[in-house]
Amino acid sequence: MSTSTLPAKTHHGVGVSPGRAAGPVVRVHDRSPDPLPGPAPTDPAADAARIRPAAEAVAQRLIARAAAADGEAREVLEMTATMAADPSLLGKAEQAVAERGLPAPRAVFEAAGEFAELLAATGGYLAERARDVLDVRDRLVAELTGTEPPGVPELTGPSVLVARDLAPADTADLDPRLVLALVTEEGGPTSHTAILARSLGIPAVVAVRGVLAADAAGARVDGAAGTVELFDRAVEPEAATRDRVLWNGVGTTADGHRVALLANIGSAADARAGITADAAGSGLFRTEFCFLDAAAEPDVEAQRSAYAAVLEPFAGKPVVVRTLDAGADKPLPFLAIGDEPNPALGVRGLRVAFDRPGLLDRQLTAIAAAAAETGAEVSVMAPMVATAAEAAWFAERARAAGIERAGVMVETPAAALTAEAILDAVDFVSIGTNDLAQYTFAADRMLGALAALNDPWQPALLRLIAHLARAGGERGKPVGICGEAAADPRLAGVLTGLGVTSLSMNPAALPAVGAALAERTLADWQRAAQSALAATDPARARRAAGQD
Ligand SMILES: C=C(OP(=O)(O)O)C(=O)O
Numbered sequence: 001m002s003t004s005t006l007p008a009k010t011h012h013g014v015g016v017s018p019g020r021a022a023g024p025v026v027r028v029h030d031r032s033p034d035p036l037p038g039p040a041p042t043d044p045a046a047d048a049a050r051i052r053p054a055a056e057a058v059a060q061r062l063i064a065r066a067a068a069a070d071g072e073a074r075e076v077l078e079m080t081a082t083m084a085a086d087p088s089l090l091g092k093a094e095q096a097v098a099e100r101g102l103p104a105p106r107a108v109f110e111a112a113g114e115f116a117e118l119l120a121a122t123g124g125y126l127a128e129r130a131r132d133v134l135d136v137r138d139r140l141v142a143e144l145t146g147t148e149p150p151g152v153p154e155l156t157g158p159s160v161l162v163a164r165d166l167a168p169a170d171t172a173d174l175d176p177r178l179v180l181a182l183v184t185e186e187g188g189p190t191s192h193t194a195i196l197a198r199s200l201g202i203p204a205v206v207a208v209r210g211v212l213a214a215d216a217a218g219a220r221v222d223g224a225a226g227t228v229e230l231f232d233r234a235v236e237p238e239a240a241t242r243d244r245v246l247w248n249g250v251g252t253t254a255d256g257h258r259v260a261l262l263a264n265i266g267s268a269a270d271a272r273a274g275i276t277a278d279a280a281g282s283g284l285f286r287t288e289f290c291f292l293d294a295a296a297e298p299d300v301e302a303q304r305s306a307y308a309a310v311l312e313p314f315a316g317k318p319v320v321v322r323t324l325d326a327g328a329d330k331p332l333p334f335l336a337i338g339d340e341p342n343p344a345l346g347v348r349g350l351r352v353a354f355d356r357p358g359l360l361d362r363q364l365t366a367i368a369a370a371a372a373e374t375g376a377e378v379s380v381m382a383p384m385v386a387t388a389a390e391a392a393w394f395a396e397r398a399r400a401a402g403i404e405r406a407g408v409m410v411e412t413p414a415a416a417l418t419a420e421a422i423l424d425a426v427d428f429v430s431i432g433t434n435d436l437a438q439y440t441f442a443a444d445r446m447l448g449a450l451a452a453l454n455d456p457w458q459p460a461l462l463r464l465i466a467h468l469a470r471a472g473g474e475r476g477k478p479v480g481i482c483g484e485a486a487a488d489p490r491l492a493g494v495l496t497g498l499g500v501t502s503l504s505m506n507p508a509a510l511p512a513v514g515a516a517l518a519e520r521t522l523a524d525w526q527r528a529a530q531s532a533l534a535a536t537d538p539a540r541a542r543r544a545a546g547q548d
């Protein structure tokens, strides 16, 4: 490598997908400037008539990319193509040209902008779709103005991609053989970029302030340490070095201490992916994913059949079904909570059911029926629990519905600090590290600017987990992890060293986690865990655990 002779500046971000790689930088195009509202077109009818062919061209390009992709990538690209050709969006834009005399690019810009605002105002998953609508908007505007479309340019060789953040359509069909590493200025540990990078095995660092302004030609990326060295000349491509992903499908440390490695699922496709990836079961079935678009509460029969479709691949295996986690970042249209000044601290998760116990009871009945039908070993757990009384209330209702094992998620510091009482009220707990970090650090999990606080290697978060694991160990009750922390291979070992009994993750992360776990004995991981706990910041915690 010739890089050692080049001047380098090291930028720090949050490492979200481990591995090291170096290579020439390719910038992902930012969107072009907003189109101007004038001058008015001389022939509005002709200008309006340009919109549908432009939308058709954008949709066709996305469909062609979808045809060359598979699995989730194909779904994302097809969904984006559908949005680009959405008749109500295009109709609104045409109307703005005809009635308000806006030039076609501006009309599309405003129509899509309004649609995105509506989605963003509802928050959560729908707000994430707002990002997709804005992505479609920018593609349409680029098509109408004849400018470079936003997103990843055609890659001619192995490259390090540097972006502000990546939209699902940008990343859906990324070729991991050409993308050496991903670096983003924004985004956090639970962002789309982070999850995708881990699932593709591409080293990634997010929330790297100033990386775009640096305008570098080459970069060397360390996805574990969260560092990006930038060079002002292109750097010879150096393929990623990653954890070996040779895993025999059994979750165990080098000396045979078993840890259940499980899949996080939300659809039948996820469930099949989990089984293919050798998941021993599922530690988190996000039931709200089945009903994101439902306008009214699905009746018991509709719920039973939706759950059965997801449980079916797991016949004979354990699955933890989480009851609806609605509100804040995951609003469900049929559970309108009303205006809240701070939805993340509002009526969400299990709290939605306190005023609507019938809603919970109907869901538990449907889950019990789906479990009986499929033969999956189902237990249930409640999201966003703050007190032992809430946990006991939930467990009682679950048992009344005929479900034997009931647990709760630990996502609030209050639940973690009262681990003993919570565990006494239920059969198990599962730690949602995404939300537990957000509430512990008072740092919105969606904000790139606060990503460093949501880093799951933060010693404060590790201490809460250690407390929970100790309380579970004393009672002989399982303490699992189902947040993104479980998908970080080295952290998975540290969590095991803290006493956690199961790790549930995106199915794509299973081989790397399984392989890393098997590299050391339980005593080694316990030592690594104690060193990480004693560290004063995430970087030191990683080093102390032997990550760097
Ligand atoms: C697993 C979790 O739940 P979700 O990401 O669905 O909020 C979590 O908060 O860590």
Ligand SMILES: [Mg+2]
Binding pocket: 383, 411, 432, 434, 435
């Ligand atoms: Mg959560």
